[in-house]
Amino acid sequence: MPEKPVFFDEMRGPSGDETRDPYIDYCAWISTEDVNHLRRKSAQAEALFRLTGITFNVYGMEDQTERLIPFDIVPRIITAKEWAVLEKGIEQRVRAINSFLHDIYHRQEILRAGRMPVEMIAQNKAFLPQMIGVAPPGNIYTHIVGTDLVRTGENDFYVLEDNARTPSGVSYMLENRETMLHMFPELFSRNRVRAVSHYPRSLRRSLSASLPPVCDGAPTLAVLTPGIHNSAYFEHAFLADQMGVELVEGHDLRVVNGRVAMRTTQGYQPIDVLYRRVDDDFLDPLNFNPDSMLGVPGILDVYRAGGITIANAPGTGIADDKAIYSYMPEIVEFYTGEKAILKNVPTWRCSEADALAYVLDHLDELVVKEVHGSGGYGMLVGPATSKKELAAFRRKLEAKPANYIAQPTLSLSTVPVLTRAGLAPRHVDLRPFALASPQGVEIIPGGLTRVALKKGSLVVNSSQGGGTKDTWVLED
């Protein structure tokens, strides 16, 4: 028997003893399956992942630099109706973020209007003065977005982070589905699950639609990776392969005839759209960090001259700052004239004295994050932290309050995972992937469900021991 959930369980509902609609068929199926058989299937799935080579480097773990992100075979299922709201909400946010970025690098109307304090931008490390006055094709700054959502109840979804800079994980979304189709084909004939396998085609189309002014034919695309030592190298190679474009590193590229060109057997070939997975600071040693060995000297100059599209655009990271996040409801309203469809998590900005006092008083209840952080590093989960660690964190917070924001510890929904003892609820989040181009915003139905495999844990990051699940969006 599954354990009785303390949180909103997406399969068993708030009471824990019903079966929610989207899971009725799945539950009927699994009730006839033998647990040991399922566990064997689960082991097979893992073997499949090893075969594909899908691995993930975890920083800070010296004994094993590469490991598999655990995959759980119980799908996370979302209804068509739920998805329709999420889709609309994400699209609205992506449009707003692109308008915001264009504004920040041009007239800064939102600051002039007093809707956001100047310090939010002036002290934002991701703000790149070199991008001032630069208008990318179609005014698209973030082409690929991975909005992190969490759920706390039947109709309660919150955006946790926007990930407008360099979202990763889409290869897991694709591989998870591939694996499920292979392992449990019968489930897909019983349930009408919306496909995700077109993502690489959509990505290619979306990037091609963002062609630079200099290109007048079919654009040449490439994926720029920092190289094999990067934690997401597998994904870079995978996406290049799936799109049928070159995977390149900085040293493969040069400025030739006013273009950024890659070395090929037929000489240098110009690139029109570069999907780069190298951070701003390392992108161009001539214009940014001169010590970078990963970038392409002069690429920003070619970009400013209209000779290449860089996706996502340099300087997009300001939208990922967690203090900026706290202004997202204002940002959505300011640029779209609509109320935000998706809720923000209430956020205390520790730069503000009142907020800081509250946070210090309630440290053991809150989640505290660094404004520039990502991947769950440097984050405090109050309720799961010892007194001693809390005291240490308090000192860090008091020393540099503007470096932090705090949020209530959310009661993340659970979805069952397969354990030795059968199904057991574990906390999940959801990262859908959106593609923005001058032609519009496309959102792939579903996304990556990350699951905290440790019982009771609220941290789903793969770098902190999280796993993943296939995510189903059902047809209407």
Add this chain to the structure above:
Amino acid sequence: MRLKIKHTTSYSYDAPVPYALQQLRLRPKSRSTQTVHSWQVEIRGGRRQVSFEDEHANSVDLISFDPGVREINVTCQGEVEVRDTAGVVGRHTGFVPLWLFQRTTPLTEAGPRLRALVAAFEKPEDSLAALHALSEHVLTHVRYDTEQKATDIGSEAVVEAGYGVCQDHAHVFIAAARALGYPARYVSGYLMLDDRTEQDASHAWAEAHVDGLGWVGFDISNGMSPDTRYVRVATGLDYLGTAPVSGMRFGKGREHMRVRLHVEQ
């Protein structure tokens, strides 16, 4: 005054250079203080890749070296008419917000030495008077010395050394003006010295923003505001953002630079 300028920068290397790029900020523009009648940039040993306007509206050329060269020459030549505006450049234009000019940079850091210099400054009430007085104050504490070569070019290091050239004066003034709440920027350009036509090097000064008046120039080293002998070429937050030539190069050979600058009426 109509100035004729010829400016050649040559780099030579003791080994062939396989690949190198340089950013040139070497094109003056017609502005409130000057009209550019003609201007040409000629490159030998390399070629122009792209041109664009940076965030400060400077014209930038990106050039690449011809593979395997040992020498590259960049020659600028032209005529610029300069008007006397008593140092006033005018109202701020473009998308760069004024607050950006109040940000410190590594070269215009406001460390303990700079803060001490600012603390010792008796600031007149009127902004314009204050900035002129600040320019004098900087020159008193950092003597103009073209003979001694400073080891470091940041504002802190220069105040500590107590001497410097025009570039150092500009950095110290900019850091101090920002500390006093004025947006300030670095200007690189040409100055025709009265007693000669062959100049040692290109010149640098500073501009500060005064409400109601806009940008006003201060040549700290010469204790005056720019007049008809000053041609503005590029502006930025500090030297790094305005450098006439900045680049990067692959290959191990050592670099030797030579500048020849001729400014006459």
